[in-house]
Each structure stands twice: as C-alpha cells, then as structure tokens.
Amino acid sequence: MLGRLTFAALILAAAVSGASGLEAMLGDVFVTLPPPAGFCELTPRYEFDGRMVAVASGLLQKGGSKLLVMSADCSQLAEARTGRRLLLDDAAQYVTPIATIDKPPAQSVAHACTSLRKRANWMAYDINARLASVLEKIKINETVFVGVLGEDANACYAATLQRFRTEGGAERTQAVVFAVTIIRNRTIVIYRLAVYQNQETFNAVLAKLKVDAIALVAANP
Numbered sequence: 001m002l003g004r005l006t007f008a009a010l011i012l013a014a015a016v017s018g019a020s021g022l023e024a025m026l027g028d029v030f031v032t033l034p035p036p037a038g039f040c041e042l043t044p045r046y047e048f049d050g051r052m053v054a055v056a057s058g059l060l061q062k063g064g065s066k067l068l069v070m071s072a073d074c075s076q077l078a079e080a081r082t083g084r085r086l087l088l089d090d091a092a093q094y095v096t097p098i099a100t101i102d103k104p105p106a107q108s109v110a111h112a113c114t115s116l117r118k119r120a121n122w123m124a125y126d127i128n129a130r131l132a133s134v135l136e137k138i139k140i141n142e143t144v145f146v147g148v149l150g151e152d153a154n155a156c157y158a159a160t161l162q163r164f165r166t167e168g169g170a171e172r173t174q175a176v177v178f179a180v181t182i183i184r185n186r187t188i189v190i191y192r193l194a195v196y197q198n199q200e201t202f203n204a205v206l207a208k209l210k211v212d213a214i215a216l217v218a219a220n221p
Contacts, residue, residue, distance in 0.1 A: 022069045024094075026186045027102025032219040033094045036192075036212050039071040046081045052088070060095055065189070068094040086167060092212070093191040105187040112180045113156035116148050128199060131161075138163050140171070149206050154213040155179035155190075159202055177205040179213045183220045190216065 022033045022041065035041055042049035057067040072080075073090040080088060100106055107115070127147055134144045138161055146159045162174040175196040180189050192209045194201060 022094075024068050026096060029184050029186055031183050031186060031188065032216075033069050033188075034215050034219045035069075035071040036092050036208065036215075038074060039090075039092055040074040040077050041069055041071045042077070048080045049077075056093060060093075061098070064098050065095045066098050066101060068096060068188075070094075087172075088193075089195050091193045093193075095189040095191060097187055097189075100187055104185045105182050109156050109180060109182055110151070113148055113151045113158075116145075116156060116158045116180075119145055131199060131202070134161055135173075138173075140165060143176075146202075149177065149202060150210075152210070154210070154217055155181035157206055157209060159206075161196060175201045175205055177202060177209050179209050181213055181216065183216060188216065 023030055024033060042053050044050050044053075053067065053070055056070055060067050070091065070093045072088045072092070076085060076088050076090060079085040127149065130147050134146055138144050141164055143160050143162045146161055148156065148158045150157045157177065157179050159175060159177045162176060164172055164174070166172055173196040175194050176191060177194075178189055178191045180187065182188070190209060190212050192205050192212070194205050
C-alpha cells in the first residue's frame with residue numbers, strides 16, 4: 001500500500017506541486033514524479049479530471065498496478081475541463097506494480113526487458129513487421145502488445161496498441177508507449193498515450209518518453 005499517503009492525497013498534492021512534480025511515498029521511500037514538458041497534472045477539482053483518473057485507476061488496478069499520477073497536454077486538458085473536447089489525445093501516467101509498491105523490485109530493468117521480449121513470442125524481431133501484424137488483427141475494444149522499442153541505462157521501452165470506439169461512434173487507435181525503470185529501489189512505469197497514425201507515432205512518442213525517463217532519474221538523485 002502507499003503507507004501514509006492515500007491515492008486521493010497524492011492527487012491533491014499534485015494539484016499544488018507545480019512544475020517540480022508530485023512527491024509520492026511508496027512504502028518508506030519518497031519519489032518525485034515530474035510531469036512531462038507541456039503537461040499538467042489532473043486534479044480532483046475538476047469533474048473531467050476525476051472521471052479520467054477513476055477510469056484509468058480502475059483499469060490499471062485490474063492489471064495489478066497502481067496509478068500514482070496522471071497528466072495531459074495542458075491545452076487539451078483545459079479544453080476538456082470546459083467541455084470543448086471529450087478525449088485527450090496526449091496523456092501520461094506514472095504507475096507502480098501493487099505487489100512491489102513497498103519493497104524492492106522483483107527484477108532488474110534488463111530482466112524486465114527480456115521478459116517483455118519473450119512476451120512478444122520471440123527474442124529478435126522486426127518491430128515494423130510485428131506492428132503490421134498487430135494492426136491487421138487488432139479488434140475493437142482490444143489491447144495488443146507490440147513489443148520492445150528500445151533499452152538504455154534508464155529504462156526498458158515497449159508499446160501496445162488499443163482500438164476502441166469513441167462516444168460519437170468513431171474508431172480510434174491509440175499508441176501506448178511505456179518505460180519500465182527503477183527509482184530509489186522501487187519499480188516505476190511511465191506511460192505515454194497518443195493517437196496512433198503510423199509507425200512514426202511510436203518513434204515520436206518514444207523520443208518524448210526517453211526525455212521523461214531522464215527527467216525522472218534527475219529528479220530522484
């Protein structure tokens with residue numbers, strides 16, 4: 001569990017934390033979670049924010065993870081809060097596995113990357129071929145793991161695709177690129193969500209996610 005800080009308290013802290021980010025307590029360890037450049041943290045002061053956080057938190061909890069904080073492109077979020085848009089095109093989340101929320105990680109970043117590569121069914125694969133196969137087969141309301149996009153000293157980077165229908169009935173494909181890292185002996189996963197358009201979507205989001213990982217490491221010396 002999150003010890004002395006409840007999830008509601010974490011989100012409230014985010015509302016007043018400013019650009020430096022949220023300081024969350026994972027067991028007896030504090031981590032600072034800076035928002036991506038140009039992103040604003042969702043807070044319970046807004047109905048839209050509360051609804052989005054509740055949905056994301058519920059979905060992640062089913063998968064064994066805890067949402068620590070969620071943020072989105074500031075201009076998109078401002079429009080959503082005033083009813084001028086229904087969906088966020090660009091959002092980010094900091095997440096941690098519930099099983100190790102108050103203890104050291106079960107595996108290193110390198111081992112996490114190896115496990116994720118195995119999840120894609122083969123250790124060495126052409127990511128473009130894998131993506132083409134996923135795009136051909138993915139169905140509405142389905143999430144499919146694409147594969148590992150890269151690995152460096154900070155994190156292991158991987159991606160999934162989600163396809164769903166909006167409230168207006170339009171079909172939407174979402175790219176979800178995530179980084180698995182270890183901060184202060186705790187596992188942190190950074191998610192970046194964007195509308196999928198083509199292979200360059202993954203490249204663009206991956207570049208931003210690597211910047212996010214560098215910022216997270218720098219904020220937790």
